[in-house]
Amino acid sequence: MHAETATDRKAAALAAFKDLPHEPGVAKPDPILVVDNVVRRFGGLTAVDVGHVEVQRGSITALIGPNGAGKTTFFNQLTGFDTADSGEWTFNGRKMNGVPAHKVARAGMVRTFQLTKALSRLTVLENMRLGAQGQKGENFWRALIPGSWRGQEDRITARADELLARFKLDAKREDFAGSLSGGQRKLLEMARALMVEPELVMLDEPMAGVNPALTQSLLGHVKDLREQGMSVLFVEHDMDMVRDISDWVIVMAQGAVIAEGPPDTIMSDQRVIDAYLGAHHDAPLSESELEEQLHEAEDALEAEIQEESK
Amino acid sequence: MNWDIILSTTLKAAIGVETVWYALAAIGINIHFGYTGLLNFGQSAFLAVAGYGLAVTVTVIGLPFWIGIGVGLVAAVLLAFLLGIPTLRLRADYLAIVTIAAAEIVRLIFRSVEFKSVFGGSDGRRGFSQGFYEINPYAEGTYGFWPLSFNEREMWVLTVGWVLIAIACLIVFLLMKSPWGRVLKAIREDEDAVRSLGKNVFSYKMQSLILGGVLGCLGGFVYGLATGSVQPDIFGTETTFFAYTIVILGGAARVFGPVVGASIFWVLLVLVNGLLSGAVQSGVITFMDITQVGPFRFLLVGLGLILLLVYRPQGIFGDKRELAINAR
Ligand SMILES: Nc1ncnc2c1ncn2[C@@H]1O[C@H](COP(=O)(O)OP(=O)(O)OP(=O)(O)O)[C@@H](O)[C@H]1O
Ligand SMILES: [Mg+2]
Numbered sequence: 001m002h003a004e005t006a007t008d009r010k011a012a013a014l015a016a017f018k019d020l021p022h023e024p025g026v027a028k029p030d031p032i033l034v035v036d037n038v039v040r041r042f043g044g045l046t047a048v049d050v051g052h053v054e055v056q057r058g059s060i061t062a063l064i065g066p067n068g069a070g071k072t073t074f075f076n077q078l079t080g081f082d083t084a085d086s087g088e089w090t091f092n093g094r095k096m097n098g099v100p101a102h103k104v105a106r107a108g109m110v111r112t113f114q115l116t117k118a119l120s121r122l123t124v125l126e127n128m129r130l131g132a133q134g135q136k137g138e139n140f141w142r143a144l145i146p147g148s149w150r151g152q153e154d155r156i157t158a159r160a161d162e163l164l165a166r167f168k169l170d171a172k173r174e175d176f177a178g179s180l181s182g183g184q185r186k187l188l189e190m191a192r193a194l195m196v197e198p199e200l201v202m203l204d205e206p207m208a209g210v211n212p213a214l215t216q217s218l219l220g221h222v223k224d225l226r227e228q229g230m231s232v233l234f235v236e237h238d239m240d241m242v243r244d245i246s247d248w249v250i251v252m253a254q255g256a257v258i259a260e261g262p263p264d265t266i267m268s269d270q271r272v273i274d275a276y277l278g279a280h281h282d283a284p285l286s287e288s289e290l291e292e293q294l295h296e297a298e299d300a301l302e303a304e305i306q307e308e309s310k
Numbered sequence: 311m312n313w314d315i316i317l318s319t320t321l322k323a324a325i326g327v328e329t330v331w332y333a334l335a336a337i338g339i340n341i342h343f344g345y346t347g348l349l350n351f352g353q354s355a356f357l358a359v360a361g362y363g364l365a366v367t368v369t370v371i372g373l374p375f376w377i378g379i380g381v382g383l384v385a386a387v388l389l390a391f392l393l394g395i396p397t398l399r400l401r402a403d404y405l406a407i408v409t410i411a412a413a414e415i416v417r418l419i420f421r422s423v424e425f426k427s428v429f430g431g432s433d434g435r436r437g438f439s440q441g442f443y444e445i446n447p448y449a450e451g452t453y454g455f456w457p458l459s460f461n462e463r464e465m466w467v468l469t470v471g472w473v474l475i476a477i478a479c480l481i482v483f484l485l486m487k488s489p490w491g492r493v494l495k496a497i498r499e500d501e502d503a504v505r506s507l508g509k510n511v512f513s514y515k516m517q518s519l520i521l522g523g524v525l526g527c528l529g530g531f532v533y534g535l536a537t538g539s540v541q542p543d544i545f546g547t548e549t550t551f552f553a554y555t556i557v558i559l560g561g562a563a564r565v566f567g568p569v570v571g572a573s574i575f576w577v578l579l580v581l582v583n584g585l586l587s588g589a590v591q592s593g594v595i596t597f598m599d600i601t602q603v604g605p606f607r608f609l610l611v612g613l614g615l616i617l618l619l620v621y622r623p624q625g626i627f628g629d630k631r632e633l634a635i636n637a638r
Contacts, residue, residue: 081502105508117503119496129489130496131507137489138509140517144484153489189503196507 009227013059013247022261022269024250025052032057032200032231033109038077038087040070040255047073049255050087055200060222060232062242062263065252066276071235072114074252075204079111080104091200106133110198114205114235116185120178124169127177127188128160129153131195160195167191167221183210190221201225203234207241219245239267251275316584318457323580327464327536329572330471331357331529335549336556336568337478338526343554344562345486346518347498349402352393352409353553355416356523357530358545359385362420362429364531365540368438370428375441379531386527389416390520398515413547421542434541442466442535467536474532475569478525483565485521494518495563526553555615561625570626578614582607 016029031054040048048070055061063071076082078089080101088097091109099107119127135156136142137149164170167187172180177188186206193201206222207215222245225232236242242249242263249266251259253275259266266272323329335353342348363382367373393412397405420429429435448462448469460468485491493514496504501511534540552575553568560571586603589595598606618625 079506081505100510101502101505102508102510105506110508111506113502113506117500117506119499119503121499122492122495126492126495130492130504130509133508135489138493140485140490140521143488143490144481146484146488149489192507 009058009229010223010247013056013226016056016059017248017262020260022259022265024257024260026054026260028054028056030057031055033078033089033091033233035078035089036087038074038089039085040073040077040082041085046255048077048084050074050252050257053250053257053260055231055233055250056248057231058226058229059247060226060234060245062246062249063233063235063252064237064239064242064249064266069252069275070255071252072204073255075111075202075235078104079109079202081111105196105198108197108199109202110193110196110200111202112186112189112193112204112206114208116182116189118177118180118185118188120176122177123174124164124172124177124180124188125157125160125174127192128164128195129156131192132156132159133196156195163191163194166224168217183214186210187214187218187221190218194225198230200231200233203232205235205237207236207238215241312588314457316581316588319584320577320581321457322460323576324573325458325468325472326576327467327471327532329576330468330475331532331536332549332552332556332575333475333569333572334471334478334529334532335526335553336560336572337475337482338522338524338529339550339553340557340562340564340568341482341494341518341522341525344557344564344567345491345498346494346515346522347402348398348515348518348522349406350393350409350519350522351406351547351550352411352413352416353523353526354545354547354549355409355413356386356389356527357533357549358413358416358420358540358542359389360527360530361534361540361545362435362530364534365435365438366428368441369435375438378438378441382527382531383524386523387520390516390523394516394519398512398519410547410550413545413550417542417545420545429542432542434539434544436539439535439538464536467532470535471532474528478528479565479569481521481525486563486565490514552611555611558615558623558625559618561627564625564627567625567627574626575611579607579611582610 020026020028033055035050035053037052038048038050039046063074065071073082077084077087078096080099080103084097088095090096091107094107096104096107096109119130122130135149136152142148161170161173164173167190169184169187169191172184177185180188186209190203190206203222207218210218219241222232222234246263249261249263250257251266251272258275259269259271261269335357338356339350339353342350360382363385364378367378367381368375393405393409397408419425420434421432422429423431443463443466446462446466448465450462452459452461453465454460486495493504493509497511497514505511530545533544556571556575557568558571559575560567560569583603586595586606587600590598590600590603
């Protein structure tokens, strides 16, 4: 049953993208996030200058681009962590420019950070509980009367434990978050973001520095989010992962969105190749040159193997 | 050397009035610094506005004692807003700079010639504590037993003071176990993470600043009532730094840390003072005279603080485990 709905969701997401032109800023059938003319300059450097971009509801969208393309800065603008010089964007049709970060999160748009932000001297469980919204005990006066928030706290704890189990962190429940490994912190940050019960999850390089085994489980979790009806926008450098989990890819370079398309063809887009390798990289190699290079590489490899087996 | 007096003064220091008002000031600092990570270096100003709020209301305006207490509390809340609104959105170090400057401004206003008719200049104000001692339930006499004995006025101040400490500790205990306290501790760890989870960080920092300021300002009342006077120089920056020393000594972010810290701090200070004075008077120590004992013991405080930070940075109640994480 579960498997069936899972494939349904994936199929539905892919169907939405099927006939879309592979152009930057292409309109999506049911966008959850619509961005217009967002500009952020740092002195003379234009870090972000996005004309128009839409993120489809219920899908996993990857945001890729070379280092310094402005992906993180773009995230910061959208989530209220930095103020854009100009531009506007709507989330679920609601204007979000100028909205402070905590209200963006409350609206259902939750992000994680490229450099993980575990709350070190809080336990893993306390990290999780913090994510829950509308907590009575977070009001000063009610906090003084434990009876007024205990019940809610128990429900929050139950939900946190469920998520921790799903993210294989249940054994670490009572440990300080600061004692976790880098990969575990990534898991915790993602699980904590889910405690907010967001509609759109924005992950900034969720797999960076995570070992391959853990990566597989993280990928599973990201796919899971879509199955649960959430939308995901994530930044990632590893193209294998992008191909594996995303339904649609948006490419940024030098602050602008330069291309969009499905994950299996996006890397052969000329604009993307130019962006990653520089517009003036050498013209495509001729057939014979390519073969020659291949032989050279093979020879070098063989020599190395012989060296080692000696 | 007079061992009787040294023993008696040292024991009295453990629960004495100095310990009480410094403990209250330190409980406030513990909320700011220990739990929320706010570097408030202007705690003395909270004590000052409370003490002066009471003193001026009663002596200059001529209103009753309880209204004076109310004025002092309101003044502390206003000061928190005044300090917090411009700085709490900025980086942590800005609050440190602004608060230390603000505390000096407050002290200099209280001691200025310009406002001598209101605040009494460097002599301060006295004669506002009748309302407090009129309701003293202790009859005239001496209470306790040697070496711990107090007169009825001291008994009254200490009773009220320790009740205030107990209430303050209870409040801190309840709050820091609650989701409200969790948000504070999370802000200490990483503000941005807390924002990303939908919490209004500015509002919580403000609440922390107000709470710590109000609990700390009770120390200003206790000082004023115990001595029957307020002077501007009592509320100088060293008061704030003693409070920090006390918090670190007791262990930051521990409910009873500031109380135990204050007690130990004053016991040591009084004991060292007694021993040094005795040694100088009986000619055992010849390299300093009796007037140098006071400054010298503060030199020892500094040395002690350095040793503490090197060998037991988590304080008496602190958790070494937490500290190890912090260093990562
Ligand atoms: N606070 C800042 N001050 C000045 N320049 C900045 C600031 N933040 C980002 N930049 C610049 O903006 C550009 C985009 O940076 P950003 O971090 O958004 O890139 P990115 O696409 O996330 O890169 P990466 O893949 O390496 O994380 C970079 O050139 C960077 O130097
Ligand atoms: Mg980045």
